[in-house]
Each structure stands twice: as structure tokens, then as C-alpha cells.
Amino acid sequence: MDTSQNPEFIKKIINNTEPRFIRVIERLQLQRDEYFKTHDGSDFQPEGYIERPGARLVRGSIGGNRIYIKISKNIRKDEKTIKKSMGKYRNEYGILKKLTGDLSPFPEYNVVEPVAFFPEFHCIVTLEGKGINFHDLLISELPVWKTGKDLQKLPAYAEHAGKWLRVFHDSSNHSDDDYVDYEEIIAYAELRFNKISESGYKPFTQELKQKLQKHYERLRTVFEQQPIRKVTAHSDYCPVNVLVAENSITVLDFPMMRKAPEYQDAARFYMQLDNLKYKKIYPITTIRELQNRFLKGFDPQLKADHPQFQLMVIQQIISHLWGLIKKPDKHLHSRLYSRWVCRRHIRELFEIVEN
Numbered sequence: 001m002d003t004s005q006n007p008e009f010i011k012k013i014i015n016n017t018e019p020r021f022i023r024v025i026e027r028l029q030l031q032r033d034e035y036f037k038t039h040d041g042s043d044f045q046p047e048g049y050i051e052r053p054g055a056r057l058v059r060g061s062i063g064g065n066r067i068y069i070k071i072s073k074n075i076r077k078d079e080k081t082i083k084k085s086m087g088k089y090r091n092e093y094g095i096l097k098k099l100t101g102d103l104s105p106f107p108e109y110n111v112v113e114p115v116a117f118f119p120e121f122h123c124i125v126t127l128e129g130k131g132i133n134f135h136d137l138l139i140s141e142l143p144v145w146k147t148g149k150d151l152q153k154l155p156a157y158a159e160h161a162g163k164w165l166r167v168f169h170d171s172s173n174h175s176d177d178d179y180v181d182y183e184e185i186i187a188y189a190e191l192r193f194n195k196i197s198e199s200g201y202k203p204f205t206q207e208l209k210q211k212l213q214k215h216y217e218r219l220r221t222v223f224e225q226q227p228i229r230k231v232t233a234h235s236d237y238c239p240v241n242v243l244v245a246e247n248s249i250t251v252l253d254f255p256m257m258r259k260a261p262e263y264q265d266a267a268r269f270y271m272q273l274d275n276l277k278y279k280k281i282y283p284i285t286t287i288r289e290l291q292n293r294f295l296k297g298f299d300p301q302l303k304a305d306h307p308q309f310q311l312m313v314i315q316q317i318i319s320h321l322w323g324l325i326k327k328p329d330k331h332l333h334s335r336l337y338s339r340w341v342c343r344r345h346i347r348e349l350f351e352i353v354e355n
Contacts (some may be wrong), residue, residue, distance in 0.1 A: 010046040010058060017055050020071050020121045025062075027118065032063050035115050035125075039063025045227065055086070059128065066128035067115060082122075088255050089124050093117035095254045096126065102171045109164045110250040129250035131243030134161065138239055138273075143281045152287075157244040158273070158290040162297025164249040165265055172232040179227040180261045185311065186216055192318045201325050203346045208353075212314070215353040222307045233260035238272040243264060266298050267312035271320070278341050314352060322344045 014021040016343045025044045032039045040063050041192060047066075048059035057070045072085045096114040115125040134168055141151045173226065196204045234241075235256035243250040273291050295302050302309060324338045 005048050007046055010060075013049055013056070014046065014058065018071060019222045019295070020123065021056075021058055021069060022122055024069055024071070024118055024123050024125065028062055028067075028116070036063055036065050037149075037344035038312060039065060065115075068112075068126050068128055070120035070124050070126075086119060087123060089118065090117060092255050093124050095257055099168075099172070099254070103167065106167050106171070108160075108248045109167045110248060110269075111254070112250060112252055120337040129243045129252060130248055131250055133240065134242040135239035135242045135245065138276065138282075142276065142283070142286060144283050154286070155289050157249075157354070159293040159297035160244065160249050161242050161269065162294040162299075164242075164251060164297075165269070166298050168234065169231045169262065169265075178230040178259070180223075180230050182220055182223045185223075185261070185315075189213075189216055189315065189318070192315075192322055196318070196322055196325060199325050202340070203343055204321075208349060211353040212349065215314075216311070219307055219311055226308070228308050229262045230259045233263045233265050234259060235260060235265070235268075237265040237269050239269070240272075258262065261307045261308075261312060263306075263312040264315075266295070266302075267309060267316050269294060270304070271313060271316040275320070275341075278337075278344060310352065314349065317345050317348060 006354055028035055030041055032041070041063075042063055044060055044062040046058055046060040050057040050059070055070050057068055059066070059068050060065070070089075072089060083140070094306050096111055099111045100113055103111065110129070112129040114129040115127060117124050137157070138154065140146075141154060186313055189212070193209050197206075197209060208308075233259055234251065234254060236253060237251070241252045243252065270291055273287055273294065277284050277287050291304070295304065302312075304310070324342050329335050329338060
């Protein structure tokens, strides 16, 4: 049995490991009318537990409302880390409150609804989002031997994920005259190129670095003629942060939200799908269909070879490459797999700049 779903295990976490959960639950129960639009008066019932590097989460129901309670683990660290963690939680709560209002005209496109922020407990409470995690659904339904109904729904889910992103960008941005400075894009690329070069990763040759630099320079004119809007971006828009349902999309995890190029979020989601192709159990043709349907949802006119979108794709490849180089996995099998993915990324970069 998965102990994270065992009520006795969860009670142990609440009572012993992280007693702040008790204080939060007591507050929610005593002030139900303040925190919940409707409730049936029932007390909190634990249903699940999740351990993350910086947080502990308990899932449960209270008054008929399914909720997540997320508590920071950084309270026992130094003052700077505590302050940063507090700011992150306060910011996330504020973002969710704003986005709940911004997206209210679009009932099919949602974020998890915030319930409460308790600074004294370093805690944020949200309602549980509706739907299935899209990443988990892909992993379970995409393998080549799958032929069920859920597999047939994946392209439609991908298209709706693209539509959510378009609605989010349009509803969260109220200025049409904020454009990306191309020098910022150049500077970001140079920083990554230099870090990879300095790491001593031999497949990233001086030849490739120079070709990439020339490619960026060639595209300067394109950007000058058709500047890219700066939008409020999610900045970690990927399948693991998307819940899919028959008639709705709910998106999670907004602490990285900031101003960024319009195509950045789309390129990240696109490349997260693309990375599935490295595992042979996932059919490339289906992955391509998912990518195309996602782009169609985001912008029916957008194609993968669009110069500005392609440049954001290059940045995603470079970032993923640098992440794999910077933090090699402890396990030999994972290190070998990561090394193979890195070499595939190098090949992809050569193909892009030579076309």
C-alpha cells in the first residue's frame, strides 16, 4: 500500500513531523464561513500526503471542499531563506487571487483557487484542481502498446492546453506596446553558451557555438521587423503543471511568473513534449501530433519553423542541455541516458542552425 495515502501515516505527519498542519486545520475549521463559499460543516479528513524538496503537502476534504495545504520546510533554515520562502508563498497566493479574477470570464480555463495564506505558519491553502495531471496521463497512455479511449483524447487535451496559454497571455496583459529587447535574448544565449563551454563538455564545440551566434545575428533583422511582445508568462508551463478534464484545463505552480517573450511558454511546453521522443516506448508520430495540436490551440497560424518561436525552442534546448550537464544524476543508468540526450540535443542544434 502507498503510505502517502494511508490515513494513519498522514495523521503521524500532521501530529508529529509537521504540527503546523494542526494549527492550520483548526483555523480552517473554526472559520469555515470566511474561507469557503459553501460547506457542510464536516471536519477535515486527510486523504493524501506529498513530500517535496521545499514543502510538505496534505490533501484532504473539509466541509465538502477538497483542498491542498502546502507548508514550507524552510522555516528551520537561515533568516534569508525563510524570508525568501515567505515572499514566494505570499506572491503565489496573490498571483492565484488575481488570475482567478482574470480568468473568471473563461470557465473552462482555470487556475487552482486560493483559499488562504497563513504567514505565521508559512502556509498556503488552495482548493484541489479539477482533472488529471497531463504529464501522468501521457506517461500512462502514450506508450506504443496503448490503444484506448484516453490515448485518443490526448491531442484534444494538448490543443486545449495551447488555448489556455493564449487566454492566459491575453487576459493577464494589458499593454500592447511592451516588446522584447533583442539584446536581452542575445545576452541570455551568450551566458548559457559560455557556461556550457566553461564546463568542458566536449560535444559542445567552438564550431557549434559560433554557428549559434551567427544564427542569432541572422535573426536580428526578423526581430527588428516584427518585434515579439513581452507578456506575463507562467515560465514553467509544462504538462506536469497542467490538469486536464473533459471540459476544462487547470494550471498549477505560478511562483516563476514574470514578463517574458510571448513564445517562451509555448516553446517550453512544446519541448517538454519533444523530450518524450528520447524514450523509444513513446511513438514519435503521436508526439508530433500532440505538438501540432498544442501550437494550433495557442495560435492557428503558428508553425514550428516560425523564426521567433524557433529561437525560443533553441533556448529551451540550451537550458535543458545545461541542466543535464550541471547536475549529473547519481545513478549510472540515468547518467548514461542523460549523456545520450545531451548528444541528441547537440545534433538538433546543428540541424537548426544549418537549415
